[in-house]
Amino acid sequence: MRNVGFMNKSSVKRNLMIVREQDVVVTGGVVFIGDGHTGKTHTALNLVRNKDRYKKTDLISKSINVEFDYFVYQSNYQQYKFTISAQLFIFPGQKGRAKKGEGLAFEDALDLYFDVRTVKEVIVLILTFNLTDIATFQNLEYWVKTAIENNLVSEATNIILLGTHYDKKSNIAVNETDIIHGKKFVQEQIANELNIDFPLKQITEVNISNLTEEGIENLIGAIIDAFFNVFNIDEFNLI
Ligand SMILES: Nc1nc2c(ncn2[C@@H]2O[C@H](COP(=O)(O)OP(=O)(O)OP(=O)(O)O)[C@@H](O)[C@H]2O)c(=O)[nH]1
Ligand SMILES: [Mg+2]
Secondary structure: OOOOOOOOHHHHHHHHEEEEOOEEEEEEEEEEEEOOOOOHHHHHHHHHOOOOOOOOOOOOOOOOOOEEEEEEEEEEEOOEEEEEEEEEEEOOOOOOOOOOOOOOOHHHHHHHHHHHOOOOOEEEEEEEEEOOOHHHHHOHHHHHHHHHHOOOOOOOOEEEEEEEOOOOHHHOOOOHHHHHHHHHHHHHHHHHHHOOOOOHHHEEEEEOOOOOOOOHHHHHHHHHHHHHHHOOHHHHHHO
């Protein structure tokens, strides 16, 4: 296991939050992992809406590096102006290490991530799978274990089980019961491995289509909720 140190919720607040009078700015990492070809890169593109920079196309397929982007959200809450500045990190889905000259696979990308990341804490871990391919859902078992081993999960992390290809409604192979079992599995793994009490409510599920963009707003909502959950706005005066 990499020894990068864990943050608990109060140290997250100390390090990743600035309160200046009515202005509150928070930051943190949003990490996408999951099997190759499940739609991680396209989801991030839909989130940041860089549609001019990247045309939505099948030309982007297998990622061979860790991809970075950011997502900024502002809202008013009571007398506060609240800004979330989320750093997105999208990992390649190819497991293990790549051969020389074949770009980066997941573990190569992980080395790079630990060198270059500007924000240490993962506020949201997005475990990505293809709703029409049950194997990509079953493989989340591998991805959650890998994430825990590499300190991508802490007490402050919210988990999203992200089902893509929601446009292929008649081919959906992952049902509600699978999701319930999946959430329990993730909760138990985190609780046992990190020896913490990890509440089930910190694990949510969102289904999206990167083709029609159905569900993208829900995903944005889930990410914002995760930040509000960690940086509990009602406790500002305690900081
Ligand atoms: N129909 C449909 N196609 C999708 C959806 N999401 C992604 N795709 C397609 O699936 C393919 C893979 O998507 P990517 O975003 O490159 O997948 P990835 O998870 O980043 O893959 P790696 O970088 O190899 O790990 C692309 O051809 C996308 O156009 C979706 O929700 N619906
Ligand atoms: Mg990719």
